[in-house]
Amino acid sequence: MNDSLRSEIIERQLPSRRLSVSAFTEEGLRIYANTSIARKLYKCAECLGDITIGAEHTVVETLRRIEGYTHHHLHQECFWENTLPNLGRLAIIKSTGTTKKKINRRRYR
Numbered sequence: 001m002n003d004s005l006r007s008e009i010i011e012r013q014l015p016s017r018r019l020s021v022s023a024f025t026e027e028g029l030r031i032y033a034n035t036s037i038a039r040k041l042y043k044c045a046e047c048l049g050d051i052t053i054g055a056e057h058t059v060v061e062t063l064r065r066i067e068g069y070t071h072h073h074l075h076q077e078c079f080w081e082n083t084l085p086n087l088g089r090l091a092i093i094k095s096t097g098t099t100k101k102k103i104n105r106r107r108y109r
């Protein structure tokens with residue numbers, strides 16, 4: 001089931017503005033992948049290359065017990081090629097946005 005969802009995520013070029021990806025890491029942590037426009041220069045967490053200002057890219061938020069949500073910026077291709085293969089319990093969901101406020105609002109609605 002995860003394999004077909006993985007191909008679907010890549011074929012549909014997700015995450016998009018309307019759809020996010022929810023999944024769990026190998027350590028059992030929940031993540032949300034959203035799309036975002038870079039407001040400053042970021043380094044990709046996978047390839048360490050630049051994500052230039054204005055570039056559409058993927059933001060992966062990880063829910064941790066102690067720190068709360070932490071997030072990483074990634075090239076979308078790096079997310080598909082390097083992050084996605086290590087994720088389980090994949091789901092395509094309505095976009096959560098990229099701030100934890102939005103996610104909290106969504107959780108308690």
Ligand SMILES: [Zn+2]
Nearest residue numbers: 044047075078
């Ligand atoms: Zn990259």
